[in-house]
Amino acid sequence: MNKTISFYFGRVLLLGRTNVGKSTLLNKLMGKNISITSHKINTTYFNITGIYNYNNYQIEYIDTPGFINKNNIIHNLFINKKFDIILLVLDRNKWNNIEEKIIKIIKNISIPIIIIINKIDKIFNKTVLLPHINFIKNKISFIDLIMISAKNTLYISNIHNIIYKILPKKNHFFPKKYITNQSKELIISEIIRKYILKYIHNELPYVVKIKVKPFIINSEVLINNLIILLYVKRLSQKKILIGKNAKIINFIISKSQNEIENFLNKKITLKVWIKLK
Incomplete structure (x- = not known):
């Protein structure tokens, strides 16, 4: 038995x-x-x-x-x-x-x-x-x-x-393959925020709002171009985020894209737009 x-x-x-x-x-x-x-x-x-x-x-x-x-x-x-x-x-x-x-x-x-x-x-x-x-x-x-x-x-x-x-004796609450209950979009926004924190050394990272355009259909990643919107309040903040000759934003895009590709296990093109809001 x-x-x-x-x-x-x-x-x-x-x-x-x-x-x-x-x-x-x-x-x-x-x-x-x-x-x-x-x-x-x-x-x-x-x-x-x-x-x-x-x-x-x-x-x-x-x-x-x-x-x-x-x-x-x-x-x-x-x-x-x-x-x-x-x-x-x-x-x-x-x-x-x-x-x-x-x-x-x-x-x-x-x-x-x-x-x-x-x-x-x-x-x-x-x-x-x-x-x-x-x-x-x-x-x-x-x-x-x-x-x-x-x-x-x-x-x-x-x-x-x-x-x-x-641990209490209890049936499992999540499917075994679950790693996090956070959406892929949220994790990607966190990856981008990590590199904004790394490359911008003032209070700006705390006011930037990040929006990842939906890219998942029926639980599958089908879109190769990943659109990211970064919202800031003032033109001066936008200039800081871009950096001289776009150096800072290119660093952020490059580092983020590598980590996002590893996370999704898929090649993507990261497109970032900075907007005033």
Whole structure:
């Protein structure tokens, strides 16, 4: 008689300050780049979801924007969606009012918390970690604590191993081939925004609106020419985005096209239009 196979599924929320490395961590957990990373603050504007499948385990990872004082991102997440596990990502031994505010929201929520101390590759005197861990223990209850370097892929697999042990026994929510619930258009716009962030060193990347013209028919990519509209508010912003002799926009197009082709597994021609709005 064949033994019945149990399936496990759970939603795992990544929380932490801006630039703590949540997007890098999500990409490493997924083994694919589905969330853009940058040294600039507030790179992630909205929740990015990654669907990780391993044998009879399925994990829905939700990468959140860095905690922003002016809004209720975390409050709204808990109101609108049920989570099974929280990954609280900390930057080495940094702790200030941002972490205090996050703790205040989640400390009384009956969801298992795993503490992730990231960027340990940048800590040269590891003795500072023990008192910091004791400090965290006095702040909040958690089921486990892991020290990692997301950038260098150090100890990432330990996170999966802990999550497997506490995932609810539940049927999988997504088809096995799903990687993310984000549309292809949204992922492409994120790729382009990543290179705008990289090549423009002021506040402009945060005001550029990106629109990808629909290019998918019956789930198949049938159009070779991919049309991208970049909206800015002022003519001066348009000039910055184009750059001298169109150098900046050509860099953005070239780099974006290569990554988009890898993502779609298809050769495309990227056409970018910059418009005032």
